Amino acid sequence: MIKVLLADDSGIVRAILKQLMNDDERFIVCATAENGQRAVELNAVFKPDLIIMDINMPVMDGITATKKILSQSSPAVIAFTTEDSADIGFKCLEAGALDVVKKPDLAEMNQSVISSFLDQFYFIAEKNKFNIQKPRKKSLLTHIEQNAESYGLTDFKSLSTSKQYEAVVVGSSTGGPAALLELLTGFGSSFPLPVLITQHIDTLFDVHLVKWLKKNSGQNIKLAENGEIPRPGTFYLAPADRHLTVTGNYESQKIITITDDSPVHYLKPAVDKLFSSAAEAYRDRLIAVILTGMGRDGAEGCRKAFDNGALTIAQDEKTCTVFGMPQAAIKEGGIKQILSLEEIAPFIRRKISL
Known part of the structure; x- marks a missing residue:
């Protein structure tokens, strides 16, 4: 099972994602954070496998939080962003995020869309766990x-x-x-x-x-x-x-x-x-x-x-x-x-x- 930390300044987004992920037997949401600083603190406590990271948040933004978290541990971080913040979302890749995923509109939240991004989250997190356990060879x-x-x-x-x-x-x-x-x-x-x-x-x-x-x-x-x-x-x-x-x-x-x-x-x-x-x-x-x-x-x-x-x-x-x-x-x-x-x-x- 994948332990998940959700970081988003929107309480609605946190609640929806938490419900969707806890309804999927592959995930368990261990904590939620309303800003980047809180995400850094909760990461140290719960040691999640996966962090869904909003970009524009008060106190500390998602890019800074990603850098701090990945300097201390190795969870899979996915930048979860809107169209308006897409340019900043790609900068999160430079900080170590593994992918950038667009937040679906609530009107688009049908079963197909939900299954697609949950599958994406799962495969990224599983692969990251595998890479941590088995370091890469220098050359193949x-x-x-x-x-x-x-x-x-x-x-x-x-x-x-x-x-x-x-x-x-x-x-x-x-x-x-x-x-x-x-x-x-x-x-x-x-x-x-x-x-x-x-x-x-x-x-x-x-x-x-x-x-x-x-x-x-x-x-x-x-x-x-x-x-x-x-x-x-x-x-x-x-x-x-x-x-x-x-x-x-x-x-x-x-x-x-x-x-x-x-x-x-x-x-x-x-x-x-x-x-x-x-x-x-x-x-x-x-x-x-x-x-x-x-x-x-x-x-x-x-x-x-x-x-x-x-x-x-x-x-x-x-x-x-x-x-x-x-x-x-x-x-x-x-x-x-x-x-x-x-x-x-x-x-x-x-x-x-x-």
């Missing part, structure tokens, strides 16, 4: 080479290095913002390929994510627009509530297409839409990367990219906030490499420079 490259057959992977030494790659596509969900920051930073300056990204994100949070990634990675990242030509060194993020796809064929000019098609796996934007379209457009000149996230979005797209000759990479379980999406892609047979998060960017840089 040797581990991957030795276990390639059991994973159903291509031996990384045998991967072709003669291809002229033309684009990178990335898919992520829960834990994605922090993972994307590390990946983008790792690509370094003057990255020679366009990078197209689908991150599951709430409406209006997309603009704030772009600003946060741009400021902290130094990369030229923007919200993708319909009709754009993918340019080297530019990072394109799918707008919230729209699918990002690529049109064109192997030898023709590629064009970014933003569509309002139906959700895939109940998701819009969907990783499968991006990966499948890019697999058709770029074929074996594509690098596809599936990062941390719940569910199986991206698994079919990875398989399609794999079948078309693309280099497909999954983030390893150890460094994922939630291993769902990479694991589904691996089980689908669409992954050639499993790498830790910090190894992905250097690996791609090596592949495109050879």
Whole structure:
């Protein structure tokens, strides 16, 4: 069972969350706090596994509280914020929060929405407990080479290095913002390929994510627009509530297409839409990367990219906030490499420079 500390200056929010979480057998709310200072004090007493942290609170804000708490202990902290505070919410990731989750409107609180964010809370907290108990290895490259057959992977030494790659596509969900920051930073300056990204994100949070990634990675990242030509060194993020796809064929000019098609796996934007379209457009000149996230979005797209000759990479379980999406892609047979998060960017840089 996950012990939870709720920190929010709204008594209504605290009461609703407490009721919802205590009604779920996976959680027990051990304490509630009306401000950041109280959250710091209660964390020391109750030692929760998970803290749901509001950002704008009196006495001490959520960012400061997160820093203080994580300097003393290692609970999973999730920034729980509104659209108005989304830009500050992403700053909470810099303080050590594992994800940013939008507070649902009371009118939106149906069973599907409730189940979705409670599942998200649970998987993040469970994974954090596992990481505390079993510290990460320094490197997984040797581990991957030795276990390639059991994973159903291509031996990384045998991967072709003669291809002229033309684009990178990335898919992520829960834990994605922090993972994307590390990946983008790792690509370094003057990255020679366009990078197209689908991150599951709430409406209006997309603009704030772009600003946060741009400021902290130094990369030229923007919200993708319909009709754009993918340019080297530019990072394109799918707008919230729209699918990002690529049109064109192997030898023709590629064009970014933003569509309002139906959700895939109940998701819009969907990783499968991006990966499948890019697999058709770029074929074996594509690098596809599936990062941390719940569910199986991206698994079919990875398989399609794999079948078309693309280099497909999954983030390893150890460094994922939630291993769902990479694991589904691996089980689908669409992954050639499993790498830790910090190894992905250097690996791609090596592949495109050879």
